[in-house]
Amino acid sequence: MTHRYSVRVVREGLWWMIHVPEIDALTQSRRLADAALMAQEVIALHTDRRIDEVDVDVAVEVGGEPSGDRVGDARAQKTEAEHMEARAAESYRAVTQELAAQDVPLRDIGYLLGISYQRAHQLAAG
Secondary structure, three states: EEEEEEEEEEEOOEEEEEHHHHOEEEEEOOOOHHHHHHHHHHHHHHOOOOOHHEEEEEEEEOOOOOHHHHHHHHHHHHHHHHHHHHHHHHHHHHHHHHHHHHOOOHHHHHHHHOOOOHHHHHHOOO
């Protein structure tokens, strides 16, 4: 049976300090990427659970403020930008192929779309 713990991670000097309030345990890590595993290990040690029975929710604080909302917003914006870029690429491909089918020269298609002749050629080829 898995048990979930809330973990608070704060930067202190060169270290990430990892606090598990539920069991009043503290450990540290040099890299933030290792914080969840370090928390799982300290929890398993203090509770006599196997490490695969421990789940953690990590809340990171930098400069005394939780960074979760800002990080989440930034990731959501990046994901949205990637989706928009994919839609734009599909639009460019479709428009290029439509114009090429109407015998518009690839150099002119490139000029219209603000892309190189070579890129227009790639898009027209599909």
